[in-house]
Amino acid sequence: MTEAVQVVRTLTNDVAPELTTQTLLQLAGREIAAVHIRGYYPADIAAKVAHKAIDHPALGHYHKQLAGSVGRVYMPHIDTKWDPELTAKYHDAALPAIQDVRSMFHPYLSPVDRVRLELQELWPAGANLLRLRGRLCFVGALRVFRPNTSELHPHSDAINQETDAPEIEGVVNQLVANIYLQVPEQGGNLLLWLREPTAEETRIILDVEGLDPATLEPPALEIHPDAGDLILFSPRMLHAVTPGVDEYRVGAAAFIASKGPEQPLVFWS
Numbered sequence: 001m002t003e004a005v006q007v008v009r010t011l012t013n014d015v016a017p018e019l020t021t022q023t024l025l026q027l028a029g030r031e032i033a034a035v036h037i038r039g040y041y042p043a044d045i046a047a048k049v050a051h052k053a054i055d056h057p058a059l060g061h062y063h064k065q066l067a068g069s070v071g072r073v074y075m076p077h078i079d080t081k082w083d084p085e086l087t088a089k090y091h092d093a094a095l096p097a098i099q100d101v102r103s104m105f106h107p108y109l110s111p112v113d114r115v116r117l118e119l120q121e122l123w124p125a126g127a128n129l130l131r132l133r134g135r136l137c138f139v140g141a142l143r144v145f146r147p148n149t150s151e152l153h154p155h156s157d158a159i160n161q162e163t164d165a166p167e168i169e170g171v172v173n174q175l176v177a178n179i180y181l182q183v184p185e186q187g188g189n190l191l192l193w194l195r196e197p198t199a200e201e202t203r204i205i206l207d208v209e210g211l212d213p214a215t216l217e218p219p220a221l222e223i224h225p226d227a228g229d230l231i232l233f234s235p236r237m238l239h240a241v242t243p244g245v246d247e248y249r250v251g252a253a254a255f256i257a258s259k260g261p262e263q264p265l266v267f268w269s
Contacts, residue, residue, distance in 0.1 A: 040230035050182035050250035067209040071144035091135040111179035112140040127265035132165035141269035145249035153210025157235035175256040184247035191219040193238035
């Protein structure tokens with residue numbers, strides 16, 4: 001665990017309340033733990049789309065054992081599993097999936113599109129949609145946590161564990177933007193450990209997508225978001241989501257890779 005702590009020794013548990021160039025650079029540089037903006041997206045619009053996501057015909061589930069209780073609308077890149085056929089299917093579906101998710105919010109701007117525009121404006125070198133081996137990536141996944149059963153065990157996410165495409169060379173950090181469309185009054189909390197997993201923990205995560213919480217120290221932060229909130233943090237560090245009590249938890253999400261402030265951010269799901 002010592003090695004993992006050293007990796008993020010400058011990180012504090014500060015949570016910034018607004019998204020600015022400064023807070024974005026601090027987050028990407030691991031100087032703060034998260035950015036949490038309350039009321040980022042109108043809760044009434046979010047609620048309508050949450051119901052659409054729960055009943056969406058493209059709703060499936062993550063493929064790994066400990067993430068399988070969580071639903072997602074359209075296949076995310078992690079579920080390509082290094083398989084050429086699944087990877088081709090992912091890229092083939094990327095643009096239609098983006099357009100369909102966007103249509104679910106019409107006539108309003110989708111929350112992921114708003115994040116994309118604001119980061120394009122705020123990041124010193126701008127921001128673009130990720131392409132891998134020249135092929136467009138999907139962005140804007142909708143995730144559905146079923147009442148009392150769906151949860152994400154402590155895990156981390158890193159694009160270099162999903163692909164060796166040349167476009168990811170030079171990535172120094174990965175962020176995730178979560179916009180919450182529906183949140184139960186109890187549960188559905190985001191847990192942040194503010195450290196990367198050890199080598200052994202990483203091996204387990206890659207196998208089953210989660211660690212036994214009993215094997216870990218308590219998380220450094222626990223955040224209960226409200227519908228309409230935006231939270232950004234680094235998913236390369238351990239994080240988890242607790243089960244929601246009696247209600248669905250639905251959110252929209254985008255991964256964001258940084259190669260430093262001199263190069264554009266890139267988005268995908």
